[in-house]
Amino acid sequence: MKITTIALNTFKEAKRDRVLYLLFFFVAVCLLFSRFLALLTVGDRVKIIKDVGLASISLFGMLMAILMGTGLVYKEIDKKTIFTLLSKPIHRAEFLLGKFLGLVLTIFIMTVLMTAVFMLILFLHTFAVDWKILLAILYIFFELCLMTAVALLFSTFTTPILASLYSLAFYLIGHLSWSLEMLIKKVKSGAGRVALRVLYTVLPDLENFNFKTEVVHNLPIPGKLLGVSFIYGVVYTAFLLLLAMLVFRRRDFV
Amino acid sequence: MGKVLELENVHKAYKLGFILKKKPVLKGVSFHVNEGEIFGYLGPNGAGKTTTIKCILNLIFPDSGRITIFGEDSLRPRARQKVGFLPENPYFYDYLTGREFLAFYADLLGIHGQLREEKIKYFLKLVGMERAADLQLRKYSRGMLQRIGLAQALLNDPALVILDEPMGGLDPIGRKEFRDIIVNLKKEGKTVFLSSHILQDIEMICDRVAIILAGEIINQGYLGDLISEKVLFTEVIIGGVPAAEFSHLGESVSTSGDRVLLKVFEEEKIDRVINLVQQNKGKIISLLPRTETLEDIFVNMVKNQ
Structure with a gap:
């Protein structure tokens, strides 16, 4: 119940954030732009709209998660609102979880809105509804939840600017780490291969949540892959939240 | 308790x-x-x-x-x-x-x-x-x-x-x-x-x-x-008598018009102040004994540290 109260208050606060509306505006512009881009393309125009649309939702969703997530805890400490909050009989873990869920709720609603705009533009072009798109967006949402946890983790111990840079680095590494897997296959077995394997395990692989290509090009998606990706997301997010709680547990609010 | x-x-x-x-x-x-x-x-x-x-x-x-x-x-x-x-x-x-x-x-x-x-x-x-x-x-x-x-x-x-x-x-x-x-x-x-x-x-x-x-x-x-109940000093406000008259009885803190604010530290001197005022046909406007306050204790402690 305490977590819900904090989450709803976080949602209320996030709703007031102008960044949110600015980003939403840019998504709408990008989605519209995809329609014009399609006109310039030879071949399957629908694919271009889908591709640009999904990429926009993913990119701007990520910016929302980072820009708002990194300020979440920092703002409470900076504005000293945390003093009265934590003087009540609540655990610091409950506070963090409330903050996380509040932002996840905000991002969920934003994703739904972005999806609605996207589906409308797509429908106006094709006069058909492609439900598979929703699957790709669902996994984008899982990735955004993970990114929120990343931003929250950094926001427990550093300023929003640094936390944003760290989160962005995490995002970039997460989308490039799949190349390590390719490299592992090419390296001969030995110490080097083991080191690469360890590195790949520790680093996030956000490509696990990327089903855009499969959806856009109508390729089959194995159920097992969806299951593994889902479990990967849940475990990694839980791990990040646990880490954030550990950092936050003994922090002094001077 | x-x-x-x-x-x-x-x-x-x-x-x-x-x-x-x-x-x-x-x-x-x-x-x-x-x-x-x-x-x-x-x-x-x-x-x-x-x-x-x-x-x-x-x-x-x-x-x-x-x-x-x-x-x-x-x-x-x-x-x-x-x-x-x-x-x-x-x-x-x-x-x-x-x-x-x-x-x-x-x-x-x-x-x-x-x-x-x-x-x-x-x-x-x-x-x-x-x-x-x-x-x-x-x-x-x-x-x-x-x-x-x-x-x-x-x-x-x-x-x-x-x-x-x-x-x-x-x-x-x-x-x-x-x-x-x-x-x-x-x-x-x-x-x-x-x-x-x-x-x-x-x-x-x-x-x-x-x-x-x-x-x-x-x-x-x-x-x-x-806080002790002891009187630290007595503040006396006197009208119609010049401050110089009291210089041997206490410390004149301020004068305004014909009024004098006098700080008397010894209790036995208070009667002498009153007598002096009566002799000079002046009047006592107020007489206030000041006991120790928390502020005094506090200021003393801060000074001592």
């Missing part, structure tokens, strides 16, 4: 930037607060008052020592179940209205439904904020924030109320109202821990005090024990 709050040898040092050097803020603070009393925690700015309170509330962690609230270790959130807290310069979510703000904290404390509405109404009235209840907190003055902050601290019907410089931003009327509320809390059987550097407030309402200076408790006890 049970102990509501107890601190035993609490130490805390803050790190100074990246250098490993630490600055000690609390150097073995020990005191206790008895049930049902108003306890004054007195000290100049930077003495460690707020740090002590933050340690009690688990907002910062002491390096060593032990803090218990109602016999429970302060590290457990459960220890804060019956505690209400009003911080110095209260900072709240400024996008909420006064009513929403109280509702938020009521929800956090597990107070819901009809009871929540009744409590909000009651406390808004108690702190005199009914008219501003639907205004966003960003539009509140400091005094108004202090008032709504007090309401927030009392929502859970706490047995121990911790107030950090509660009368800082208030006008004289507001301060009187706050004092009345605090005295009423005591009448209701609550224990109040009050930190302040406004000595008059503490002197007026506190039962016991502890004085902290540079991180150390330098004196504590019942106000009556700390």
